[in-house]
Amino acid sequence: MFARSAIASRAAASSLNVAGQTRNMATLKEIQNRLKSVTNISKITASMKMIASTKTTRAQRAMTVARNYGKVSEDFVKQADVKPVEGAKEILITVSSDKGLCGGIHSSLSRRSRKYLGEHGETPVVILGDKAKVQVQRAYPGNIRYSFNQIGSTIPTYDETSAIASVILSDKSLEFDSAKLIYNKFVSAIAFETDSIESYPISQIVEAPNFNAYEYQEDILENLNEFLFTNNLYWALVEGHAAEMAAKRSAMENATKNAGDMINRLTLQYNRGRQAVITNELIDIITGASAL
Incomplete structure (x- = not known):
């Protein structure tokens, strides 16, 4: 009876040890698969960071040109001393994009737009x-x-912007006196801020106090109106694109860094588990040799 109980207890202990090893090996396999997945993700984010860096450089060059033209239009309106008319019909234009993986750059635009619509509920968008x-x-x-x-x-082109502006301006049912463009302003390679551009109609510009200082012909006023609106829209599009590329680069850089930290933790966890399995196997070998 004593011999049978000893044999049964040893068999039970052996089965528990085998089960523990099986669980450890399964855990190590899972860690190894996860480590491989995170490593692949890290390679993808690193590649996307390099691509975004190249696109950011190109977008900044285009933004510099568009900003110069936009500043000229803005200075023209300021020098003419154009003032917003109380009770004027306004339209809201939110300048965003279709792409993600660039942090909260789109959420800031949406919050600003919703806040404005909360104060001006009937404004078309x-x-x-x-x-x-x-x-x-x-x-x-x-x-x-x-x-x-x-x-x-x-990079947005002026032709695309002109087509968008033509659709907006040619819609007779969409009557508005001025337009408010909400976009992301490029501050630096790691920072942006949500800003707005006011686009006034030519009728309001002509009535400005200082507009008489300019020489103009009556037949070009409508063309000037379309140009100012399109120019502001192009400025917002190109500057928003540059801010988006910079934000995407920062997001991919942070993702690559986080993936590297996770790889280090998983590697340490894998090595500890592997050492534990080897130690258990050595204990079994030494115990068996001692029993013999």
Whole structure:
């Protein structure tokens, strides 16, 4: 009876040891698979960071040119001393894009747009980009009159902007006196801020106190109106694109760094588990040799 109980207890201990080893080996396999997945993700984010860095450099060059033209239009309006008219019909244009993986750059635009619509509930909205459209549509679906996508995958061009401006200006049912453009302003390679551009109609500019200082012909005023609106829209698009590329670069850099930290933790955990398995196997060998 004593011999049978000893044999049974040893068999039970052996089965528990085998089960423990099996569990440890399964855990090590899972850690190894996860380590491989995180390593692959790290390679992808590192590649996306390099691509975003190249695109950021190109976007900054285009932004510099667009900003110069935009500043000229802005200075023209300031020198003419154009003032907003109380009670004027206004339209809101949110300049976003279709791409993600760039931090909270689209969320800031949506918050600013929703805040403005909360104060001016009847204002019609034109949204450029699907990211902001999804977020604004949840709270104000009836305000959206136009939405444009497939913008921002490459550097926006003036031809694309002119086509968008033509659709907005040619819609007779969309009557507005001035336009408020909300966009992301490029501050640095790691920072941006949500800003706005006011676009006034030519009738309001002509009535400005200092506009008589300029020489002009009556037949070019409508063309000037379309040019100023398109120029402001192009400025917002290109500067927003540069801010988006910079934010994407920062996001991919942070993702690569976080993946590296996770790889280090998983490697340490894998090595500890592997050492524990080897130690248990050595104990079994030494115990068996001692028993013999």
